[in-house]
Amino acid sequence: MSGLLAVKKVLLRRPALARILVLVAxxxxxxxxxxxxIDPMFMSPPSRVLASLSSVFETRGVPAALRITFWELTVxxxxxxxxxxxxxxxxxxxxxxxxSFMPIILLLYGTPQITILPLFILYFGIGPASKIAFGxxxxxxxxxxxxxxxxxxxxxxxxxxxxxxxxxxxxxFRWVIFPHMIPSFFAGMRLGMTGVLLGVLLxxxxxxxxxxxYFTTLFTQNFDPTKLLGLISILAAMAxxxxxxxxxxxxxxxxxxxx
Amino acid sequence: MSARQDRRDKFASRAVQIGFIVGLLTFWYLxxxxxxxxxxxxxxxxxxxxELKDVLGSGEYLPDLQITLTELAVAFSISCxxxxxxxxxxxxxxxxxxxxxxxxxxxxxxxxxxFLPLYVLFFGLGPGSKIAIGTTISFFPIVLNTIAGFGYxxxxxxxxxxxxxxxxxxxFxxxxxPAALPVILTGLRIGFTVALLSILGSETIASLAGxxxxxVHLAEAMETARMFAYIAFAVVIAAFLNTVVSSLERKARRx
Numbered sequence: 001m002s003g004l005l006a007v008k009k010v011l012l013r014r015p016a017l018a019r020i021l022v023l024v025a026x027x028x029x030x031x032x033x034x035x036x037x038i039d040p041m042f043m044s045p046p047s048r049v050l051a052s053l054s055s056v057f058e059t060r061g062v063p064a065a066l067r068i069t070f071w072e073l074t075v076x077x078x079x080x081x082x083x084x085x086x087x088x089x090x091x092x093x094x095x096x097x098x099x100s101f102m103p104i105i106l107l108l109y110g111t112p113q114i115t116i117l118p119l120f121i122l123y124f125g126i127g128p129a130s131k132i133a134f135g136x137x138x139x140x141x142x143x144x145x146x147x148x149x150x151x152x153x154x155x156x157x158x159x160x161x162x163x164x165x166x167x168x169x170x171x172x173f174r175w176v177i178f179p180h181m182i183p184s185f186f187a188g189m190r191l192g193m194t195g196v197l198l199g200v201l202l203x204x205x206x207x208x209x210x211x212x213x214y215f216t217t218l219f220t221q222n223f224d225p226t227k228l229l230g231l232i233s234i235l236a237a238m239a240x241x242x243x244x245x246x247x248x249x250x251x252x253x254x255x256x257x258x259x
Numbered sequence: 260m261s262a263r264q265d266r267r268d269k270f271a272s273r274a275v276q277i278g279f280i281v282g283l284l285t286f287w288y289l290x291x292x293x294x295x296x297x298x299x300x301x302x303x304x305x306x307x308x309x310e311l312k313d314v315l316g317s318g319e320y321l322p323d324l325q326i327t328l329t330e331l332a333v334a335f336s337i338s339c340x341x342x343x344x345x346x347x348x349x350x351x352x353x354x355x356x357x358x359x360x361x362x363x364x365x366x367x368x369x370x371x372x373x374f375l376p377l378y379v380l381f382f383g384l385g386p387g388s389k390i391a392i393g394t395t396i397s398f399f400p401i402v403l404n405t406i407a408g409f410g411y412x413x414x415x416x417x418x419x420x421x422x423x424x425x426x427x428x429x430x431f432x433x434x435x436x437p438a439a440l441p442v443i444l445t446g447l448r449i450g451f452t453v454a455l456l457s458i459l460g461s462e463t464i465a466s467l468a469g470x471x472x473x474x475v476h477l478a479e480a481m482e483t484a485r486m487f488a489y490i491a492f493a494v495v496i497a498a499f500l501n502t503v504v505s506s507l508e509r510k511a512r513r514x
Contacts, residue, residue, distance in 0.1 A: 015357035022362065042380055100276055122483070
């Protein structure tokens, strides 16, 4: 009895430990239910998924598919950042263009782009190009919107004082706008990464000849939940790592601003 | 800046916006009518307009729209009830918040659309898998915002209400709920939007019926003009639903 109380006390002091326990309980429940209650055609216990990870990698074409998907994600992200930054600065730095084009950008951002996914396939083919384009269409808007917001939020007094001390346009950009833009730039990159992941994965799942979408369809149609879960966990890990990289960068570069 | 100049500025911005849209439409028309862009890739806007009138007039869209909206309604009501209830229960103790919030936020950072093939395996190609994916995706913003709303109410309000002898019901009705409501409503709005998007998306990827399915079906049949009409229809429906939800949120917030 006192042992139980002590355990409870330790857990109450350490929420992180309790969190791990919750996770363990979840996987145990999954393991037990998948082993004894659910048809193995549909569900596979986590132990078997883990054991079969190597066989997923050995399936012909899967490593190449993962490489292709990763490449699509990187290219789409790079394009989104470059174009998003350019448009964001062009729109954010001038009052007039902000007023004129921001409503159009917000309108486009608000439309459900998933409805035009078939068009992307029609224009860019079923290869990686359509995935990259669809990823860019999801990733670019959050980047533009955050950068515009970041540029607009610079205190006017900073601009005025820089100008009154005789700074030229380039100096204002380099020493006032640029450092203030950094935090919102990285916040935009984080949102952009989420968008790119969503866009590329949606397009992959929709139609794919060599990417991971092909294999998720294959494993689903073969009723092979073990390999399907394995592939999904690998992709989830990829997504988590990419998200975390961008998030770390955001925290790192926003650190100078302590207010 | 003077008021007059401001007005002139506003007028010029409007002119640029209208010019942008008119220019886009002109290029679209010229491109398809005179410059020989294949109608399979880009149909003539006039033809799209006729198709749209035909779709709306014949009522052909009704079964698909009904399926999509039913899926959305079921998915959103499930995620609403479960998200708000679970969020409230977790938010009752700082300890539970510390245990569960990072877990939920962690799962939320994974693109949940990845699980779509698994859901199709479980629930089949019909509405079941769409409802399931819509529910899963919209559950997380709702539960996280509910926790944030109820969990971080300023201590001083709670202490003040307690010291004035508020009962549990009164505490909930007059302190917790008004403080948490704006945050929860934001969560519900985000949840609604992502539920709509994920249902349209999963219909596009693998389904038997629904608006997303119809668009894909027309794309595969190479009936591009009719597909454009359906895309326009779906976009308008989505924009309408999102506007309704946003204005509901604003209205509820103001009270």
